[in-house]
Amino acid sequence: MPERTTAGAERREVWCTLRDGTRLRTILRLPVGSGPWPALLLRHPYDVTRDETGGPVSVDRLVGAGYLVALQDVRGRYASEGLFDPSAQEREDGADAVAWLAALPECDGLVGMWGASYASETQFSAALGGSPALRSMVPSVTPVASGLDGFRFRGGVRELGSMFAWSHFAIAPNAVARIVDADARSAEQARWAEVDRRLMSGELFRPGALDADLDADATVAWMRDRLREPYDSPAHSVGKVGADAHGIDAPAFLVGGWYDVFLGSTLAMYRRLRARAADSGTPGPHLIVGPWSHDNMTGRIGGADFGPSSSIDDLGGDGDLTAQHLRWYDATLRGRNTLDGVAPVRIFLMGADRWVQLAEFPPAGSTELALHLGADEQLDREPAAAGSASFDSDPADPVPTRGGATLLFPPYEPGPLDQTELESRPDVLSWRTAPLADELVVMGQVSAVLHVATTGTDANLVVRLCDEHPDGRTVVLADGIQRGSARGVDPITGAGPVAPLTPGRTEEFRVDLWSTAHAFRAGHRIRVDVTSTSSPRWEVGTNRFLGSNPSQGDVHEPGVDAATLTIAFGGEHPSRLLLSIPPATTAPRTT
Secondary structure, eight states, X not given: OOOOOOXXXXXXXXXXXXTTSOEEEEEEEEOSSOOOEEEEEEEESSOTTHHHHOSXXXXXXXXXXXXXXXXXXXXXSXXXXXXXXXXXXXXXXXXXXXXXXHHSTTEEEEEEEEXXXXXXXXXXXXXXXXXXXXXXXXXXXXXXXXXXXXXXEXXXXXXXXXHHIIIIIIIHHHHHHTOOSHHHHHHHHHHHHHXXXXXHHTGGXXXXXXXXXXXXXXXXXXXXXXXXXXXXXXXXXXXXXXXOOTTOOSOBEEEEXXXXXXXXXXXXXXXXXXXXXXXXXXXXXXXXXXXXXXXOOSXXXXXXXXXXXXXXXXXXXXXXXXXXXXXXXXXXXXXXXXXXXXXXXXXXXXXXXXXXXXXXXXXXXXXXXXXXXXXXXXEESSOOOSEEEEEEEOTTSOOBOOSBSOOOOTTOOOBXXXXXXXXXXXXXXXXXXXOOSSOEEEEEEEEEEEEEEESSSOOXXXXXXXXXXXXXXXXXXXXXXXXXXXXXXXXXXXXXXXXXXXXXXXXXXXXXXXXXXXXEOTTOEEXXXXXXXXXXXXXXXXXXXXXXXXTTOOTTSOOOOOEEXXXXXXXXXXXXXXXXXXXXXXXXXXX
């Protein structure tokens, strides 16, 4: 259906009053003509006025298509009243906002939501808070699956860089600006500036720095307190869906990026919502994943250009991202047949640089390919003879973060950056296949099983899957981290044993690299890099077991220890990389 003009459309700024009397600034955009109309709601803490003319989804086009659009600052942010309590406030507030919007005379009683990151969390929170009028959601790059798998922690290691990027840069400035008393505001600004100085100098990424004395502003202090909570603390489940998605009744269209810090969470929510639909007989979720990061959906990222169809402005000729939203809303809010014949999953196959349509992800009939680590840096389908390789892990000289699925700050950028410089370091071990005779498509989950011994009492293990080009460039596709003492910790609930490693004893580490979709071209090599640090992305470990709660650290006994890590392979220690290979019919060879 052609999109209509917004000329003459009405704009209002109004208050949405919550159950406790707090008022939230809400911008209403009304279509031309007479309603009532289905409504679309966006809620986040980043100043919704920016979304009126910017952002990945065009508000003008939503209004032009006949939707009442509401843009709302959440409690305690920008023009809204109240105190901001991240995530904890959004179930009740979100349910109140949906009910308020549905009851407006201009609304027909049906509400959809959209938005990325925190604005995806507000969607799930509203649904779980009890919102019968909420009939459709489009959550993008969402962190809601778990606080322990790529939000605050990953593999038992604190996501230090991402948490600083969010709390210090995205949240703290407005929190400081809202302080009414001038002297108090000036003092808080000084604390923010000191955090900023230490952050940009790298001081805050040294081992133990987060647990040392720091007169931080309130936002960073909040973040630090959350990161000090034990793995199984209820604080980490606030705002998260967890393992059970049965409270999510509204159909969801999920949007993700291969280089987004919340890729794992986005795919986990897709799997849980798909299982929920199978159990209930309701329509399943849709999914689109592109070569995008958390805030870059142009298809040009990390020095790579995946072609014009990789952008949200094109999407392979299937309409841009706004058109995709409208197609979803027309089906789920208006009962139109706009999804007939539309594949529920569309993923961008990097390397081949094209979109693939699927019934599910990973595609049915996929198989697992094991590539074994061996001598002389060889990575092969056949098990290797017994051997080992070692490197020294020195917390005083961590391996810097370079690309990957990150959410950091300049000069650290996400994406398929060249790893060659890092691979020349003595504390990075690499294994690679022979040049491939034919194209090999990897599509789905990636993991590594490594047998490791350390001279310390704890160890972090970072693993990267890379594509080594014939010219020597090596670009990162996926990565992950695992702390040895937290191998038994459940990545959703945080339950499970935390125990030290025994120096010299070989232990099995399973490292989750999440997922990818990539075509390794003929002549390229599959490469896996192993090290112990990636800073500032992940907290640098001390190589020392710090007790039953290593997330807090031992501030009473500061210090770090260098340690030697040995990767055993072959024989009784089959260290290997595990790749998901789709059926040949899913991804035919690109000509």
